[in-house]
Structures are given as C-alpha cells and as structure tokens.
Amino acid sequence: FKNKADIQEEWTQGKEEMLQSADFRQCKLNELKALKKKHEAFESDLAAHQDRVEQIAAIAQELNTLEYHDSISVNARCQRICDQWDRLGNLTQKRRQALDDAEKILEKIDILHLEFAKRAAPFNNWLDGTKEDLVDMFIVHTMEEILGLLEAQRSFKVTLSEADKEYNSIVNLVREVETTVQKYQIPGGLENPYTTLTADVLTRKWSEVRTLVPQRDNILQAELKKQQNNETLRHQFADKANQVGPWIERQMDAVTAIGMGLQGSLEDQLHRLREYEQGVYAYKPHIEELEKIHQAVQEGMIFENRYTQYTMETLR
Template sequence: MASNAFDTSQVKDKRDAVNGRFAKIKSMAAGRRAKLNESHRLHQFFRDLDDEESWIKEKKLLVGSEDYGRDLTGVQNLRKKHKRLEAELAAHEPAIQSLRFSFCKASAFNSWFENAEEDLTDPVRCNSLEEIRALREAHEAFRSSLSSAQTDFNQLAELDQQIKSYQVASNPYTWFTMEALEETWRNLQKIIKERELELQKEQRRQEENDKLRQEFAQHANAFHQWLQETRTYLLDGSCMVEESGTLESQLEATKRKHQEIRAMRSQLKKIEDLGAAMEEALILDNKYTEHSTVGLAQQWDQLDQLGMRMQHNLEQQIQNQNRAVCSRVGSDLSWFCSRHFDKEKSGRLNHQEFKSCLRSLGYDLPMVEEGEPDPEFEAILDTVDPNRDGNVSLQEYMAFMISRETENVKSSEEIESAFRALSAENKPYVTKEELYQNLTKEQADYCLSHMKPYLDSKGRELPSAFDFVEFTRSLFVN
C-alpha cells in the first residue's frame, strides 16, 4: 500500500471490510461465550442437583442399613465407611447451603406482601368521583403487577421442593417456610377480592352523592334565579307597568307576588331537605353550585320581608289617599250646595247668590254696604266671571271650587268614589253618622235632605242608610 499501486484503494476497502466483519464476529463470539457460560452454569447447577439427589438416595440406603458388623473386622470396615460418609457430607454441605441461600428470597417476598397488605386494607373513603376513580386505577395497576409476584412465588415453591428433597429440616438464612408463604399468598388473593368489593361499594356511594349534588344544584340555582327575578320585579316597578298604575292595582299585584313568595317556601323546604341529606352523607362540597341552604333561606326571608314592607307602604299610601278623598268630598259637595242657592234652576248664580253660597261654605267675606267696593270678592269674580255678565255658571263655579280645594272632578264616578271612601268596607250606601263624621254640618245636612234611603236587593229599606249613587247621578242629570 506504501508503493501507491493502482489497486491500493481497492485493497484498503477490502481490508477494512474484513476487519469490520472480524470485529463483528469477535463481538458475537463474546456474546455467545457469555450465554454458553450462563447455560453451562445453569445446567451444571441442575446436574449438581441431580448428583446431590442421587448421592443422598445412595447414602440414605447406607445410613439406613441395619448391618452393624458380625465381627471386629466387619465393624472396623463399617466405621471406615462411615467416616468417609461424614467426609462426603462435609463436602456436600456447600451445595446444600447454596440452595438454602437461594430460598432467602422468601424474606423479600414476605416484605412485599406486607406492604401490599397495608395498601389493600387501607380504609376506602373518598370525597368525589375523581378520587374513587383514581383508587380503582391504582388497584388495576397493582393487579397487573401480580404476574411478577406470581413468578417469584413459583420459583420459591420450586426451591422449597428441592431443599425438602435433601431432607433438610430447617433453613438458617430465613425463618419463613413455604407453608407460611402459601398461606400468605392465599390471604393476598382474599384481600384483593375484598378490596375490589369495597371499591365497587364506594364507587356506587360516590355516584349517588354526585347525583345528590346535581339535584341540589339544579333546585338551588333555579331558586336563586327566581329570587333575583322576583326582587327585581318588586323593586323596579314592574307591577306598575303591568297594572294601570293606581295604588290599588299596585297593591293587588304586590299581594299576588307576595303570595307567590310564600308559596315558594315549599321549594325552599325541598332544597333544605336535599341539603340535610347531603350533610348526612358527609358531602362537604358541591362543584355544581355556589349556593348553600343557609344563604338561600336568608335571601328568601329578606324577599318575604320586602314584600310585606311594600304591601304596608302601599296600604299606608291608600289610606292617606282616602283621607284626601274625604276632604275632596267636601269640595265636591260644595258644588252640590250651589244647586241649593240656584232657586230658579237656571244653572247660573247671580253675584249675590254666589256670595251667599261661598259664605255658607265657610268663606269669610267681609260685609259691605251696597255700592261699596269689595276687593276680596271682586278678585274671586275675576276668576269665575271675568266678563262681568252678572252671572256665574255652575261650570265656572265648579272650576273655581276645584282649583281652590282639590284636583279636578270630571265625572259622577269620581264623586261616587269619594262617597264610597266615606262608607265602611266600600258599601254602596253611606250612613248618617259617616256623613257627619267626615263632612261639615252644612254639607251633611244638604246631603241628608237630598239623598233617598237605601234599598237592598229585596227592596227593603236599611235603617240610617242613604243611597249616594242615585243622589250623585241625579245631580249630574240635573
């Protein structure tokens, strides 16, 4: 190759290829040698076992012989043979010790079993489906690992049989016996089955608990939403939008809603029962809802209190309104009194009649001589008779009285409502006592002189009862 001949590269390639194959063969040979050595040791071990077993059988016949010699020479020969037997026993002791040492694996196997037993007998108590699922997965992984433990157990059983075949009484390297290990293995299988039953039982318990959580959450979430919607309904004036807007209609809507609130107490009771069942089952958390029984009960109680307060406030407003209506009746009846001063029933009052009517209603107008100026009365005339035609129509008179005393009275129905407010329990009649309690004496006298006695549905006259409905309508007809 140093001469740089034309085939140098080819030679080099072939050399490298041969060296590579040689190194591969060398490596393969080393591997095969190792395997052959391992196989040799294994078969040597088995052959030694067979030899030991054959030797033991042979020597067993010798030591079991009942031939103790017939004479001195015979006994001496037997003693020499026995000494050789003892020497052979000493020579075979290492082989037996080797088998005993191999059985020391029993200690490691028992240690593994104790750890497994501790894990398998640990109480099964979970708080969620996720936890029990994790335990069951760990149990399945443990069962999958039993194949290697089974292999170790089988090997120990084979070693035990070999040791026993040599008639060895005990093993100084371990205090475990194969019988004890067999009992341990049977106990392990029993514990595994018991563990599986416990896990299945806990799985069912957690599934029931989860259903209970979901049922509680479903009712609690729906109840909380209803609480929010009802509170909003009461506070944002939705009842006024739905109704005509009068205080009475608002009160009726509020009462209906409050009845609904009271009716929903049964739904809260259902939630409380579910919550008690969860506490009994030691369910301390619920991932499906953020609401608790105590919190929902407090919110319901607050909503119930809100409904009662709103009812009370509306009732107070209606009572105040009715008081105002009573004073309004006096103003309305002042118009009726004007009919009393309209002697000619012309629907008009002259200035003198108008002044007399005002004085009868309590207006403090000064007494002046005829022809003298009366600034206060002139100011009133500027309102009711601005063109000074000498007469005040009933319409002008009514407008003046309304502007002075109360809001506009536009129909007989409004006046009927005013009288109805005077009567107890909104009866269709008013009593003499009720008129004198709520009106001035002059106004009450006028009403009693023009109202007819009230007749019931059978045409019977009720004592001290007067028909304000017919009275009001007759005035408007006139």
C-alpha cells in the first residue's frame, strides 16, 4: 500500500496547480493548439494511472478485512488519494473545456483577421487608384471630350454606394475583433498577422476619396462651362467669318479684274476702285467686330473651329 501510495502522491504533486493555471489566456492560436496537444497527452497519462488508484483502494480494503492495526491511517491516506483523484478528474475536464472555449475565440479572431486581410488589400488598391484618378489633371479642347469625362464621373459615382458597403463591411470585421478582444481580455489579439493594413488607414483614404469626389465635380463643371463658352465663341466667329470671308473674296476678285484692265477706260477703272475703297471702309465695322471675337477666341485658347474654313490670319 505504502509503495503504490508514495508513487501516486509523487505523480500527482503539482498537477492541481497545473490544471488550474490560466497560462492559456496569454497564448496565441498556434501556442494554444500546442497546449491542447499537451493537455491531451496529460489526459492519456491520467487514464493510465486509474488502475493504480483502484489498486490502492483495493489494498486498503483488504487491510481493513485483515484488521490491520493502523487501518485508520491507511483509510485516511486512501481517502485523500481518492479525493484528489476526483479533483484531478474534474479539473482536467474543466481545463479541457476552457482550452476548447479559448480556441474557438482565437479561431474566430483569426478568421476575422484573415478575412480583413483578404478584402482590405484589393479595397486599398482601389482607393489608391481612385484617388489618383480624381486628382488627375486633364486637358480638353472640345465639348465631346468634357462630356466624356463627365459621363465617366457619373458612372464612377454610381459605384460609390457599393464601395461604401464594402468599406463598412471591412471595418466592421475589425470592430468585431476589438469587441471580442476587449470582452475576453486577449493580449495581442488586435495584431493582424496577415497584413500591415489597418482600419484607420482605410478610413483615412476613404474619407479622402469622398472629399475629392465633389471637388472633381466642381472642376468638371467649371470646365464644362468653359467649353460651352468656347463653343459659343466658335459659332460667333464662324457665323461672322462665313459672312466676311465671301465678301472679301468678292471684293478681291473685282479689284483683280479692274487691275487687269479688262473693262472700261482708266478713269472708269479708277472710279470703280474708289467705290470699292469706300465699300471697304464702310464694311470695316464688320471686320472690327470679327477681330473682337477673335481676341476672345485667343484668350480662350481655342485653336480649332470646325464650323468655318476661315481664320483671322487669312481674312486679314
């Protein structure tokens, strides 16, 4: 009895403290899984000692039957061993449950971290590309070009509601991690092993994009007004030039004919030249009006006009 009791008591020494330890609360998921393996090994070891405890109890009973003179001490020691064995069994089950619960929590956090990493990376790339597009400088010369940019902006803005949903969904993953970590006081639980991106970075970039969108709208609208004004100037110049150009051409043809001396005497030709000269002076206000329009065209940096073949240079 003494031999088996000594072995049993030596084996159980420190086991209760070990089973009651909260060491797993400081572990990361991989460390916790290692602790579970260690605990499974302990459970197997515990089961292997079951026979010895039963043997100790049987020997004590036999000593009682034989009316051993120190049965009281034997019975007390046997009772302590059996009581401790029951406690070890209960503590083993409790630690197993605690390890399982902790593993579920850490696995939940790990899944959230992984999901965040998988979704945050493409969303971050989209934010960077979108910001670049929104601040991109553009040069347009026609209504078609600015209308194309406005349509692209309109199409882009349609996607913002889905982007907002994705942003909130991604950030909520982090919020759930924070809530779980705070609830169970998990050290290091906020650190994401799968990415260096954070919810704060995404929030800052998303805020920048949402600020840039109306700014881009204003810039495009200002350019639209400019191109509308340019288009008006093109029409004004073309309408006037298409009147002035043919008139000048007719005058030049007539003067050329006179210069060739094909019709009338020299006096008649001189008289007719003076009449054309007076006509030119009388027509000068039209030229001056066209010059003013041309000045506005130059200030507007308008280089092409598809509504007329005439330029101010050729008309001059």
